[in-house]
Amino acid sequence: MELFFMTVVTGIMVGGIYALVALGWVLIYKCSGVLNLAMGELTLIGAYVTLAFYTAGIPFILAVIGTLLVGIVLGYLTERIFLDKLIGEPILAVIMVTVGLSFFFKGMVTFVWDTDTRVFTPPIFDIKPIELGFLKVSPVYLWSFIFAIVLLLVFVCFFKYTRWGLSMQATADDETAALSLGVSARFVYAAAWSIAFMSAGVGGALLGNINGINISVGYLGLLVLPAVVLGGLNSVPGAIVGGIIIGLLQNLSGTYLDQYFPGGVKEIVPFAFMAVFLLFKPYGLWGWERIERV
Amino acid sequence: MSTVWLPCGDYHQNYAEDQGWWQARFIKIKMILLLAVTFIGIPQFLPEYYVSVATMVGYTAMGALGVQLLIGFTGLITLGHAAFIAVGAYTSTLLVLQFPWPRFIVDLGVAYPISILVGGIAAGLWCVLFGLPSAKVKGFYLILTTMAAQFITVDFILTQYVSQIGGRGQAFSLPPGIIKIGPWTIDTDVKIYYLMAVLLTLMVIVLANLLRSKPGRAWVAIRDNDIAAEALGINIVRYKLLAFFVAGFFAGIAGAFWVSNTAALSPEHFPWFWSLWLVGVILIGGVGSIHGAIFGALFMVLVMEGLQWAVIPMSAYFPRMLMAFASIKDAAFGLAICAFLIYEPNGLAYRWWQAKNYFNLWPFSY
Numbered sequence: 051m052e053l054f055f056m057t058v059v060t061g062i063m064v065g066g067i068y069a070l071v072a073l074g075w076v077l078i079y080k081c082s083g084v085l086n087l088a089m090g091e092l093t094l095i096g097a098y099v100t101l102a103f104y105t106a107g108i109p110f111i112l113a114v115i116g117t118l119l120v121g122i123v124l125g126y127l128t129e130r131i132f133l134d135k136l137i138g139e140p141i142l143a144v145i146m147v148t149v150g151l152s153f154f155f156k157g158m159v160t161f162v163w164d165t166d167t168r169v170f171t172p173p174i175f176d177i178k179p180i181e182l183g184f185l186k187v188s189p190v191y192l193w194s195f196i197f198a199i200v201l202l203l204v205f206v207c208f209f210k211y212t213r214w215g216l217s218m219q220a221t222a223d224d225e226t227a228a229l230s231l232g233v234s235a236r237f238v239y240a241a242a243w244s245i246a247f248m249s250a251g252v253g254g255a256l257l258g259n260i261n262g263i264n265i266s267v268g269y270l271g272l273l274v275l276p277a278v279v280l281g282g283l284n285s286v287p288g289a290i291v292g293g294i295i296i297g298l299l300q301n302l303s304g305t306y307l308d309q310y311f312p313g314g315v316k317e318i319v320p321f322a323f324m325a326v327f328l329l330f331k332p333y334g335l336w337g338w339e340r341i342e343r344v
Numbered sequence: 345m346s347t348v349w350l351p352c353g354d355y356h357q358n359y360a361e362d363q364g365w366w367q368a369r370f371i372k373i374k375m376i377l378l379l380a381v382t383f384i385g386i387p388q389f390l391p392e393y394y395v396s397v398a399t400m401v402g403y404t405a406m407g408a409l410g411v412q413l414l415i416g417f418t419g420l421i422t423l424g425h426a427a428f429i430a431v432g433a434y435t436s437t438l439l440v441l442q443f444p445w446p447r448f449i450v451d452l453g454v455a456y457p458i459s460i461l462v463g464g465i466a467a468g469l470w471c472v473l474f475g476l477p478s479a480k481v482k483g484f485y486l487i488l489t490t491m492a493a494q495f496i497t498v499d500f501i502l503t504q505y506v507s508q509i510g511g512r513g514q515a516f517s518l519p520p521g522i523i524k525i526g527p528w529t530i531d532t533d534v535k536i537y538y539l540m541a542v543l544l545t546l547m548v549i550v551l552a553n554l555l556r557s558k559p560g561r562a563w564v565a566i567r568d569n570d571i572a573a574e575a576l577g578i579n580i581v582r583y584k585l586l587a588f589f590v591a592g593f594f595a596g597i598a599g600a601f602w603v604s605n606t607a608a609l610s611p612e613h614f615p616w617f618w619s620l621w622l623v624g625v626i627l628i629g630g631v632g633s634i635h636g637a638i639f640g641a642l643f644m645v646l647v648m649e650g651l652q653w654a655v656i657p658m659s660a661y662f663p664r665m666l667m668a669f670a671s672i673k674d675a676a677f678g679l680a681i682c683a684f685l686i687y688e689p690n691g692l693a694y695r696w697w698q699a700k701n702y703f704n705l706w707p708f709s710y
Contacts, residue, residue: 054370059498066551068577070647085484087423092516125380132682132686135686136685136686139685139689141421141484142421142627142631143481143627143685143689145421145484145487146624146627146681146685147621147681147682147685147686148677149423149620149624149678149681150624150677150678150680150681150682150685151678151682153617153675153677153678153681154674154678154679154682155619155678156670156671156672156674156675156678157673157675157676157677158671158675159666159676160668160670160671160674160676164668171411184389214641223682261383275491276487276488279462279484279485279488283484288562299661311500311504312504314499314500314503314504315500316497317495317499317500318492318496318499318500321491321492321496322492322496324488324489324492325474325477325486325488325492325493325496327481328480328485328488328489329476329477331487332477332481332485
């Protein structure tokens with residue numbers, strides 16, 4: 051029973067990180083309609099940038115803030131150079147541009163940082179588990195979860211209370227109406243990409259703390275896709291719930307299914323679950339059902 | 345509508361004539377020349393290295409044809425086609441290596457041809473399985489189910505279970521001489537090339553014929569607007585699944601062909617990268633035409649070979665470049681896709697069409 055609770059708690063905590071990354075994904079989709087398949091590589095970049103700051107001797111918190119700043123710049127540049135020219139192009143073209151971007155980023159990351167696994171040295175979090183009542187949780191998970199939740203709250207407040215956040219919400223809701231009210235669409239798109247880079251970057255840094263940083267962090271970033279589909283593509287609460295569910299599912303299957311299906315069952319369960327889930331709820335939990343007219 | 349320019353005074357009088365393949369004498373000569381170059385020119389006169397590059401082009405084109413059918417003609421975006429290629433390859437390998445064939449079948453050398461066919465059918469059925477959600481979902485949700493196909497098939501089933509058959513755990517090694525078609529053993533680059541050329545030609549013929557008959561028209565109608573197609577009385581679920589089957593069948597044949605071109609088969613030959621690569625091929629070649637898939641395959645393989653040739657001399661000055669060639673290749677591929685989509689969204693096939701139109705009227709510009 052203790053194993054079960056530990057699995058659940060760890061799953062929820064990892065899920066918090068996925069939720070953070072998924073939030074960035076949903077934001078891009080809501081604001082500009084771009085289905086971003088490069089999310090895995092955004093987490094990868096974030097992880098390596100944080101690592102680079104950290105190994106240069108900057109404290110972890112400042113390194114994360116530095117990653118956020120780099121994320122803003124990279125997000126803005128990506129939007130301006132690549133995505134800006136594709137507004138109004140068919141969906142396949144836009145998706146494939148993000149695929150192209152993912153290859154480009156991955157190539158650049160492996161070129162600069164090589165493919166070996168790297169870890170944060172000295173380790174940031176204690177290895178000794180923390181006792182929470184009868185549960186033992188390793189501090190990496192706990193702090194990552196707290197970090198992720200704080201950032202999620204910051205982003206949600208940003209959307210609710212700031213002028214920029216409100217203009218992003220307006221664009222997501224109805225682009226034409228927002229444009230006619232004087233919201234700058236180009237600013238909103240660039241902001242969405244910047245926030246996606248920021249959230250994915252921090253997510254990557256936190257994931258990198260758990261297992262060390264290599265290309266597979268990018269694969270973990272890819273897990274946001276089942277998460278957002280689960281929640282429905284255009285729902286921010288859906289993304290958060292979806293991220294947590296995916297983390298939970300992944301950990302549970304890792305603990306309980308691995309003995310029956312040895313090997314990488316943990317990696318594919320989210321995708322398999324999602325493929326079956328789609329058969330029953332084609333628009334996810336809270337996605338908008340599109341009514342199409344000929 | 346026929347896109348063929350006819351000599352002055354020739355008119356089509358019925359649909360069959362309109363859909364005919366080789367309508368003018370010029371086209372006949374052109375196609376016969378093309379076949380001569382494919383079947384005699386390249387394998388007989390080029391050095392072996394170029395023949396193997398041509399084989400690679402053909403293999404890419406075979407996989408891309410299935411993707412073209414799904415994306416370009418039926419509008420079902422797939423990002424997991426390498427999984428179906430892998431299913432074909434593994435079915436074929438297992439049949440050749442493990443199946444207890446009767447003696448005379450091995451002697452006649454029909455085991456491999458049978459395995460190609462069975463591999464195609466198995467991949468087609470596997471593809472239909474993952475195409476089932478297309479009855480309910482479309483767009484991005486469908487992309488995710490095809491991605492699921494990739495991860496479930498290659499990273500899980502093939503890596504963890506199928507590779508364990510025979511107890512080796514990693515890869516199936518194919519002893520030289522086991523791939524036999526009739527009296528010929530497929531062991532040299534030229535023979536592999538011939539196998540590729542025959543299969544690719546057959547696939548192009550089958551696909552082109554499907555596209556100009558009822559299924560093809562139904563597919564194009566579904567691509568253009570599936571609701572309108574349904575209103576016109578097309579059973580869209582059936583035709584979508586048929587598209588998945590045919591695309592998977594082609595992928596399976598491509599995979600079964602790949603068996604002859606490799607010494608050991610492992611799941612690493614079919615990564616997610618390869619699925620995306622195939623989509624990139626048809627985007628660069630041109631979406632919605634058969635020659636688009638072939639142009640794209642030519643372009644991508646030749647550019648990547650060229651990149652290799654460019655990197656090798658440069659590595660004398662930057663030794664890291666050779667080591668990091670895979671990363672450079674990834675980055676170059678990514679940039680190429682982005683650049684093509686932004687600056688040349690119609691692909692190479694469109695340029696080909698423009699050039700053809702220009703020379704049809706040449707030297708009179710209108």
